[in-house]
Amino acid sequence: MDIKDMQKEVHEWISQFEEGYWHPLSMLARMTEEVGELAREINHRYGQKPKKDSEPEGSIALELADILFIIICLANSLNLDLESAFKAMMQKYRVRDINRWTRKNGG
Secondary structure (H helix, E strand, C coil): CCHHHHHHHHHHHHCCCCCCCCCHHHHHHHHHHHHHHHHHHHHHHHCCCCCCCCCCCCCHHHHHHHHHHHHHHHHHHCCCCHHHHHHHHHHHHHHHCCCCCCCCCCC
């Protein structure tokens, strides 16, 4: 599934509800909450704060997907084409950072 398909699927899902997309600032707050949930899972798995025995195992992949969902909602609400934006961003990195890091052999 490409990014355009993701944006279309999210739009179709959101469009079935009267409330529609939240205001951009509310979505930014929601994204911040989701990033916090991701940080918690990563800290439990790789950091200094193990989970309590009573806490269920979380999913880093699902937390990332929650963030992706809200990013797509925000982009859709602002009529942004994430696929085009991603391509432009990658081009920026390819030009700006071409010699910034040490390349692997054969790369």
